[in-house]
Amino acid sequence: MADNKLVKEITSMDEDFAKWYTDICMKAELIDYSSVKGCMVIRPYGYAIWELIQKELDARFKKTGHQNVYMPMFIPESLLQKEKDHVEGFAPEVAWVTHGGSEKLDERMCVRPTSETLFCEHYKSIVHSYRDLPKLYNQWCSVVRWEKTTRPFLRSREFLWQEGHTIHATAQEAIEETERMLNVYAEFAEDCLAMPVVRGEKTAKERFAGAEATYTIEALMHDGKALQSGTSHYFGDGFAKAFEIFYTDKENKQVNPFQTSWGVTTRLIGAIIMTHGDDNGLVLPPAVAPIQAVVVPIAQHKDGVLDAAHALADSLEGLRVVCDDSEKSPGFKFAEYEMKGVPVRVEIGPKDIEQGQCVIVRRDNREKTVVAIKDVKAAVEKALEEVRQALYNRALENRKNRTVDCHTLEEFTKTAKEQDGFIRAMWCGDRECEDKLKEVAGVTSRCIPFGEDAIGDKCVCCGKSANKLVYWGKAY
Amino acid sequence: MADNKLVKEITSMDEDFAKWYTDICMKAELIDYSSVKGCMVIRPYGYAIWELIQKELDARFKKTGHQNVYMPMFIPESLLQKEKDHVEGFAPEVAWVTHGGSEKLDERMCVRPTSETLFCEHYKSIVHSYRDLPKLYNQWCSVVRWEKTTRPFLRSREFLWQEGHTIHATAQEAIEETERMLNVYAEFAEDCLAMPVVRGEKTAKERFAGAEATYTIEALMHDGKALQSGTSHYFGDGFAKAFEIFYTDKENKQVNPFQTSWGVTTRLIGAIIMTHGDDNGLVLPPAVAPIQAVVVPIAQHKDGVLDAAHALADSLEGLRVVCDDSEKSPGFKFAEYEMKGVPVRVEIGPKDIEQGQCVIVRRDNREKTVVAIKDVKAAVEKALEEVRQALYNRALENRKNRTVDCHTLEEFTKTAKEQDGFIRAMWCGDRECEDKLKEVAGVTSRCIPFGEDAIGDKCVCCGKSANKLVYWGKAY
Numbered sequence: 001m002a003d004n005k006l007v008k009e010i011t012s013m014d015e016d017f018a019k020w021y022t023d024i025c026m027k028a029e030l031i032d033y034s035s036v037k038g039c040m041v042i043r044p045y046g047y048a049i050w051e052l053i054q055k056e057l058d059a060r061f062k063k064t065g066h067q068n069v070y071m072p073m074f075i076p077e078s079l080l081q082k083e084k085d086h087v088e089g090f091a092p093e094v095a096w097v098t099h100g101g102s103e104k105l106d107e108r109m110c111v112r113p114t115s116e117t118l119f120c121e122h123y124k125s126i127v128h129s130y131r132d133l134p135k136l137y138n139q140w141c142s143v144v145r146w147e148k149t150t151r152p153f154l155r156s157r158e159f160l161w162q163e164g165h166t167i168h169a170t171a172q173e174a175i176e177e178t179e180r181m182l183n184v185y186a187e188f189a190e191d192c193l194a195m196p197v198v199r200g201e202k203t204a205k206e207r208f209a210g211a212e213a214t215y216t217i218e219a220l221m222h223d224g225k226a227l228q229s230g231t232s233h234y235f236g237d238g239f240a241k242a243f244e245i246f247y248t249d250k251e252n253k254q255v256n257p258f259q260t261s262w263g264v265t266t267r268l269i270g271a272i273i274m275t276h277g278d279d280n281g282l283v284l285p286p287a288v289a290p291i292q293a294v295v296v297p298i299a300q301h302k303d304g305v306l307d308a309a310h311a312l313a314d315s316l317e318g319l320r321v322v323c324d325d326s327e328k329s330p331g332f333k334f335a336e337y338e339m340k341g342v343p344v345r346v347e348i349g350p351k352d353i354e355q356g357q358c359v360i361v362r363r364d365n366r367e368k369t370v371v372a373i374k375d376v377k378a379a380v381e382k383a384l385e386e387v388r389q390a391l392y393n394r395a396l397e398n399r400k401n402r403t404v405d406c407h408t409l410e411e412f413t414k415t416a417k418e419q420d421g422f423i424r425a426m427w428c429g430d431r432e433c434e435d436k437l438k439e440v441a442g443v444t445s446r447c448i449p450f451g452e453d454a455i456g457d458k459c460v461c462c463g464k465s466a467n468k469l470v471y472w473g474k475a476y
Numbered sequence: 477m478a479d480n481k482l483v484k485e486i487t488s489m490d491e492d493f494a495k496w497y498t499d500i501c502m503k504a505e506l507i508d509y510s511s512v513k514g515c516m517v518i519r520p521y522g523y524a525i526w527e528l529i530q531k532e533l534d535a536r537f538k539k540t541g542h543q544n545v546y547m548p549m550f551i552p553e554s555l556l557q558k559e560k561d562h563v564e565g566f567a568p569e570v571a572w573v574t575h576g577g578s579e580k581l582d583e584r585m586c587v588r589p590t591s592e593t594l595f596c597e598h599y600k601s602i603v604h605s606y607r608d609l610p611k612l613y614n615q616w617c618s619v620v621r622w623e624k625t626t627r628p629f630l631r632s633r634e635f636l637w638q639e640g641h642t643i644h645a646t647a648q649e650a651i652e653e654t655e656r657m658l659n660v661y662a663e664f665a666e667d668c669l670a671m672p673v674v675r676g677e678k679t680a681k682e683r684f685a686g687a688e689a690t691y692t693i694e695a696l697m698h699d700g701k702a703l704q705s706g707t708s709h710y711f712g713d714g715f716a717k718a719f720e721i722f723y724t725d726k727e728n729k730q731v732n733p734f735q736t737s738w739g740v741t742t743r744l745i746g747a748i749i750m751t752h753g754d755d756n757g758l759v760l761p762p763a764v765a766p767i768q769a770v771v772v773p774i775a776q777h778k779d780g781v782l783d784a785a786h787a788l789a790d791s792l793e794g795l796r797v798v799c800d801d802s803e804k805s806p807g808f809k810f811a812e813y814e815m816k817g818v819p820v821r822v823e824i825g826p827k828d829i830e831q832g833q834c835v836i837v838r839r840d841n842r843e844k845t846v847v848a849i850k851d852v853k854a855a856v857e858k859a860l861e862e863v864r865q866a867l868y869n870r871a872l873e874n875r876k877n878r879t880v881d882c883h884t885l886e887e888f889t890k891t892a893k894e895q896d897g898f899i900r901a902m903w904c905g906d907r908e909c910e911d912k913l914k915e916v917a918g919v920t921s922r923c924i925p926f927g928e929d930a931i932g933d934k935c936v937c938c939g940k941s942a943n944k945l946v947y948w949g950k951a952y
Contacts, residue, residue, distance in 0.1 A: 034597055035555055036585070039548035041598050044613070047544050068523050072515035073549075073587075073618055073634055074571075079511055092577045095550075097587065099572040100622035100633075109512070111549075111573065111587070121510055122517050137520070142549055142617070146576035157576075158549055 010339075012279045017223045018151075024273055025152045028282045028340050038150040038157035042266070045340065048290035049269055050160060054140065056192050056287065057162065057264070060184050066136040066164060071118040073141070074109040079117045083242040086116060089209020093146045095157075111144040116210065116235075116261055119165040120243040123257070127167060129248045133257060134168045134177075153270035154227075154476050161265035167257050169249070171236065174258035175213075178234040181262040182215040185230035192287035193268065194391035195219050195275050196399055197229060198422075198471055200447030205434055208261075212236040218446045218471060220399040221274035224420030226446050226473035229271050232262035270476070276364075276391050282341030283363055285391055286384040293380050294337045295323040298330050298349030308353050308373075312346060316377055319384075338363060343387045344380055348373075364390050405455050409440070412460050412472075416441035422473050424452075426466040428459035436461055437472060446471040486815075488755045493699045494627075500749055501628045504758045504816050514626040514633035518742070521816065524766035525745055526636060530616065532668050532763065533638065533740070536660050542612045542640060547594040549617070550585040555593045559718040562592060565685020569622045571633075587620040592686065592711075592737055595641040596719035599733070603643060605724050609733060610644045612653075629746035630703075630952050637741035643733050645725065647712065650734035651689075654710040657738040658691040661706035668763035669744065670867040671695050671751050672875055673705060674898075674947055676923030681910055684737075688712040694922045694947060696875040697750035700896025702922050702949035705747050708738035746952070752840075752867050758817030759839055761867055762860040769856050770813045771799040774806050774825030784829050784849075788822060792853055795860075814839060819863045820856055824849075840866050881931050885916070888936050888948075892917035898949050900928075902942040904935035912937055913948060922947040 010023040025031050030046030042050065058068075074097060081087045094110035112118065119137065127133065140162050150156045164181060168174040182199060189195045197217035207214040211233040219229045239245075240256035249255050276283040286292050293316055297309035306325055313323035324333050330347070337345060341363065348358040352373075360369045360379055364387050371379040402421025406412040415423055423443065427433060434445055437460075448468050459466035486499035501507050506522030518526065534544075550573060557563045570586035588594070595613065603609065616638050626632045640657060644650040658675060665671045673693035683690040687709040695705045715721075716732035725731050752759040762768050769792055773785035782801055789799035800809050806823070813821060823835040828849075836845045836855055840863050847855040878897025882888040891899055899919065903909060910921055913936075924944050935942035 032598055032601055034548060034594065034601075035552055036548040036550050036594075039550065041548070041594075042546040044543035044545055047546055050546075051544065067520035068527065069520055070518040070523055070526075070618075070636065072510060072512040072517070073620070074512050074515065076511055094577065095573045096575040097571045098574045101568045101570065118510065118512075118517075122508055125508055125510075142546075144549070160546065 031152045052288040066138045069137050071115050086210035095144045113145045124245045136166045138164045159265050164262040166260045171258045178232045178260045182232040186217050194285040196396045200449040203445045208233045224402045226475040230264040235259040281339030284341035286343045291342045292320045293344040294342045295346045296333050302350045344383045413441045422471050425460035426456045427468045427470045428464045428466040433461035443472040507628045528764040542614045545613050562686035571620045589621045600721045612642045614640045640738040642736045647734045654708045654736045658708040670761040672872045676925040679921045684709045700878045702951040706740040711735040757815035760817035762819045767818045768796045769820040770818045771822045772809045778826045820859045889917045898947050901936035902932045903944045903946045904940045904942040909937035919948040
């Protein structure tokens with residue numbers, strides 16, 4: 001009954017996906033709203049997920065040779081304006097600081113929407129010779145973009161992220177770096193978030209402001225909408241030219257270096273919710289679950305139950321485990337930890353103790369397994385891996401079911417109308433066709449995938465010769 | 477020679493302490509300047525020190541039951557104004573955001589100088605019953621205070637910090653929390669930073685804006701100036717009243733809860749520099765040294781030297797160690813790692829290899845010890861602990877030498893003129909005397925120390941009855 005009560009509080013996914021999403025954000029205690037419009041309070045449970053994402057990614061960044069730094073949060077207007085495309089892309093959506101205390105500033109400054117310009121200024125100060133290259137930097141911080149419509153994690157005026165920034169002697173090295181970091185993101189998404197992604201390149205229209213190429217990982221949410229989950233940008237020497245960054249090469253010539261940047265944000269928490277969640281709440285992939293297993297004692301007032309429950313939790317040391325010995329009913333606890341997406345529950349009651357066993361319940365499918373108490377750690381570890389694999393498989397299945405190849409404009413618009421998901425279709429490369437598909441079918445180009453074969457040779461829109469396969473979809 | 481060259485580049489401490497300080501910040505590659513006035517770029521080596529400070533403190537915060545959260549970086553003006561003393565203290569030094577994109581905001585917002593007001597708003601939303609208490613939160617973030625005069629780490633317009641915020645059912649609990657966290661700071665400073673501190677309470681004049689009591693740890697720098705290194709504030713129920721935060725207690729009455737906040741900042745890096753540094757550069761306490769030991773091969777072109785050096789570094793696994801096999805001369809390397817404050821250097825050359833030994837050199841006193849290669853790890857660990865202890869002892873000695881008890885105003889002004897340091901003197905508690913001592917001797921009250929006996933019963937300034945012993949000094 002308590003179970004039903006809690007569950008009743010969230011809207012079902014099929015009834016109203018957007019409301020379901022917001023309900024989870026609130027009921028799983030991931031966020032709270034505040035009087036700061038478009039910004040969110042990230043509560044302990046939500047922040048703990050972000051800390052696990054950070055820890056995992058930071059280790060992968062360090063392993064690939066990157067060092068963390070911290071740049072100022074402000075960018076003077078004149079600095080933001082140095083690279084033309086960049087300022088055009090970002091100026092309309094920045095927050096401007098005009099006063100310090102009671103004094104008006106000589107020059108207004110924006111709160112960083114991204115830090116390319118600051119890194120460029122710093123490179124100019126410290127890069128002089130080929131011996132100074134490459135510099136492989138990363139920054140964990142918050143950034144601000146003045147969005148009109150906001151949603152927790154997915155689109156907010158302030159969000160947390162990491163931004164990698166690197167500078168290299170050659171274009172080749174910079175391109176390799178751009179690819180390497182996209183792969184780091186893709187492997188992290190698939191291994192740790194159990195979220196299958198399509199790796200590919202953005203069309204010119206969807207590129208980062210100032211980039212020569214933008215690579216992306218695109219995931220498909222449960223409702224069939226796409227989510228851009230991480231991007232990696234190759235800048236060529238455009239920024240270096242705009243900021244007059246030069247280095248002396250081995251032939252003693254002054255030349256411009258080449259740059260990249262790459263980032264993922266707290267939006268990944270939104271991706272986790274919409275990829276794995278269900279009508280009972282959040283479902284967390286074990287690698288980023290603040291609690292991987294909860295031990296729930298049954299009939300805990302009976303002799304020896306609480307002791308056995310605590311002993312069970314102790315034997316799970318090394319995992320992130322809690323034993324809930326509060327006075328709430330077991331049913332209430334079940335519902336609560338299901339809402340919070342805890343991947344595995346371990347139940348133990350008087351009868352179990354008699355028989356030297358306990359019950360393991362998976363969050364994703366509620367499958368129960370009875371195991372001997374002495375084997376509990378191995379059994380929980382096995383269950384966690386099974387949850388991870390099952391979440392990945394289910395998400396992949398959803399993507400397969402919602403990915404359709406289209407060869408004509410009629411097919412394309414019909415498919416887009418009937419169901420949300422990915423449409424794979426050939427494209428000639430013209431911006432006009434891209435705009436038209438948005439107009440008639442409401443979709444945007446998600447990416448030109450890496451390593452997938454063409455499915456035809458004519459543009460799905462204009463019928464002219466086409467050699468680019470594109471994933472199209474509605475996106476968050 | 478290379479050694480001399482590098483060292484020549486920094487001003488000596490005795491010649492110009494301020495210049496010496498800035499030289500270390502730049503030459504040890506801790507920071508860089510940028511076009512953002514009053515803000516700094518924290519470079520990889522500086523940021524790595526901060527990461528180690530964070531890791532150590534975060535573990536101590538979690539051990540004392542605190543959870544990390546993230547609040548918005550903006551505070552609407554009306555929210556900042558809710559607590560009268562607080563807004564008076566902070567409004568004159570905040571940065572104001574007035575525009576989002578091209579639109580003027582209905583209400584301007586400041587970039588957080590500290591987040592009490594945001595936490596209060598959040599508490600109001602989530603605290604309803606005594607069962608919801610306490611909430612023990614912490615936030616790692618950057619804050620902005622529009623300072624006129626700035627110096628790297630010590631005083632900058634933006635700085636990194638952690639701010640703990642807690643809310644409790646009773647005043648007693650909140651006071652205990654305030655004391656507990658001050659002790660966490662003091663133990664961290666002494667154990668990890670090898671920096672002796674005086675624990676005490678601030679006078680009313682020096683209190684945090686809005687606090688009923690502010691506790692502090694005060695350290696004495698090499699030049700005899702004091703540095704406030706961490707503070708912990710007890711708010712009573714003042715904020716709760718201003719923000720109308722109530723909870724239902726066990727007797728079913730609506731009452732106000734009690735609050736605290738506490739913080740340390742990147743200023744601690746400045747404290748490390750000015751407590752331990754010398755004319756050869758930075759000296760890092762081992763717990764926060766990004767590199768704890770550097771292995772430098774001697775005559776590395778000779779057979780077997782590089783292999784032996786790498787093997788030596790491998791055998792130091794578990795410590796933060798690098799083997800510098802670059803083509804720079806050993807002398808250059810010595811000077812470079814001394815500049816960077818690496819606590820222990822290990823040298824190995826052909827003769828050492830023949831004899832199965834290596835040479836360990838301490839950064840703090842350059843003392844050399846010859847040890848058998850097979851014993852190197854234990855020897856380096858021992859040397860690291862010796863460095864920590866020696867740094868602590870030297871700093872304590874400096875403080876002792878620069879702490880003088882004064883009983884008359886004449887003594888007081890004479891002492892303040894002759895040498896910078898702490899003056900211990902009795903004070904009646906009147907603001908007038910505090911102001912006068914500032915006027916005639918140029919010092920401020922640093923704290924009323926915990927656990928130290930009175931040294932008289934008359935105010936050093938007015939001669940009236942006094943029961944408060946106070947530490948006075950010039951401060952950064």
